[in-house]
Amino acid sequence: MSQLREGAIADRIARIGDQFAINGDFLYGEELRNGHINTTYRACYRTDDGHVDRYILQRINSYVFKDPAQVMKNVEKVTRHISWKVLRRRKNAAGQTLTLYPARGGRNYINLPEEGGMWRCYNNIEGTHTYDVVENTRQAYQAGYAFGSFQELVSDMNPEDIRESIPDFHNTPKRFDALQKSAAVDAMHRVDSCKDELELVQSWSSQFSKLVDMQNNAELPTRITHNDTKINNVMLDEDTDSAVCVIDLDTVMPGLSLYDFGDMVRSATCMASEDEKDLSKVRMEMPFFESLAEGYLDATHDFLTKAEVDMLAFSGWLITAEIAMRFLTDYLDGDKYFRCDYPEHNLVRARNQLALAKSIRANLPRMQNHIKKLIKSYDD
Ligand code: GN1
Ligand code: MG
Numbered sequence: 001m002s003q004l005r006e007g008a009i010a011d012r013i014a015r016i017g018d019q020f021a022i023n024g025d026f027l028y029g030e031e032l033r034n035g036h037i038n039t040t041y042r043a044c045y046r047t048d049d050g051h052v053d054r055y056i057l058q059r060i061n062s063y064v065f066k067d068p069a070q071v072m073k074n075v076e077k078v079t080r081h082i083s084w085k086v087l088r089r090r091k092n093a094a095g096q097t098l099t100l101y102p103a104r105g106g107r108n109y110i111n112l113p114e115e116g117g118m119w120r121c122y123n124n125i126e127g128t129h130t131y132d133v134v135e136n137t138r139q140a141y142q143a144g145y146a147f148g149s150f151q152e153l154v155s156d157m158n159p160e161d162i163r164e165s166i167p168d169f170h171n172t173p174k175r176f177d178a179l180q181k182s183a184a185v186d187a188m189h190r191v192d193s194c195k196d197e198l199e200l201v202q203s204w205s206s207q208f209s210k211l212v213d214m215q216n217n218a219e220l221p222t223r224i225t226h227n228d229t230k231i232n233n234v235m236l237d238e239d240t241d242s243a244v245c246v247i248d249l250d251t252v253m254p255g256l257s258l259y260d261f262g263d264m265v266r267s268a269t270c271m272a273s274e275d276e277k278d279l280s281k282v283r284m285e286m287p288f289f290e291s292l293a294e295g296y297l298d299a300t301h302d303f304l305t306k307a308e309v310d311m312l313a314f315s316g317w318l319i320t321a322e323i324a325m326r327f328l329t330d331y332l333d334g335d336k337y338f339r340c341d342y343p344e345h346n347l348v349r350a351r352n353q354l355a356l357a358k359s360i361r362a363n364l365p366r367m368q369n370h371i372k373k374l375i376k377s378y379d380d
Contacts, residue, residue: 003028016057017043019110020121021102034232036338037061054124059116068118071165072109075249082153096244099123128235128244134268140288141295143268146234146243148299154224159254170259172208172322179325182332190332219307227251229263258315265316268292270356274349282352283359290370301378313367317360324353
């Protein structure tokens with residue numbers, strides 16, 4: 001990340017910052033490139049009394065989020081509810097939760113067509129950092145604890161207040177249907193390069209509807225969930241690596257707790273990044289899974305149902321297969337959804353996630369046993 005004091009991007013960051021309730025002189029900006037969807041900048045200002053204040057400026061991708069104003073309504077409610085709860089519970093929690101800054105015109109966001117659309121401004125959570133890939137079991141535990149705590153924090157919100165920001169976001173059978181359609185259309189003439197991957201996914205497809213079927217039969221509760229629980233969406237204290245808060249709230253909506261847990265298994269138990277081409281490095285590490293599950297259950301065992309607990313291990317495999325399908329669909333469609341750095345990027349990611357899904361699948365019995373052991377320890 002380079003600090004930009006002048007030039008086209010620095011000018012742009014300063015221009016966008018001018019639209020928000022920020023006080024001080026613009027010092028520098030930097031682009032944060034760890035998400036696949038939104039454009040994110042950090043902007044630094046020097047205040048009159050000599051402090052340096054940092055803010056996050058973010059453009060909401062309107063190809064992905066068809067109704068950004070609705071996304072912002074959700075985000076406003078969730079950030080306020082969490083701030084209310086955390087500030088009442090924890091001393092010195094000011095600045096440790098996400099807060100939106102007012103924009104010119106009276107909203108917490110502003111439409112700037114000349115800057116590509118809708119922008120918002122958050123506080124920068126100071127004294128924290130994120131990891132793009134997990135490095136040790138402590139980080140895995142903290143990620144599980146952070147997202148489990150998030151589920152508790154939003155559990156007393158009114159679900160009717162929160163709208164679906166992306167319909168059928170984690171509907172795995174629909175993701176499979178979309179992939180098949182894209183393969184049939186083959187708009188970019190890419191199907192020949194991913195025949196094996198399509199075959200593998202096809203061979204797994206009878207299991208894709210498991211969780212949505214259970215939800216439709218009311219065997220699993222619908223909760224307000226995060227839906228994008230990647231390890232790099234957890235802010236950890238930069239000295240102690242303890243979880244401080246979770247970010248990226250655009251997909252907070254009614255859903256299944258299991259997809260949240262599953263996405264953590266996907267992103268917090270493998271030491272290789274989604275971009276890794278050497279598939280021999282792509283595997284689930286059992287000790288990371290054990291710590292992750294422990295952190296998550298420490299925060300959630302009081303309220304999870306037995307059916308949820310029973311499906312935790314399975315959910316890790318399911319969402320990894322789902323995301324592989326989403327990357328593959330985008331590859332076939334011509335890379336419209338995920339930010340790509342080169343033409344086969346989505347194919348590389350899909351292959352990587354399929355390798356990870358295979359590794360998780362091979363470990364399911366061990367994962368299941370570990371969950372049972374943990375659950376028993378709370379009963380003892
Ligand atoms: C996207 O924005 P980011 O990078 O946190 C995607 C997630 C995927 C993830 C895969 C809104 O998340 O669903 O799991 O990429 N977000 C959206 O890395 O589609
Ligand atoms: Mg995201």
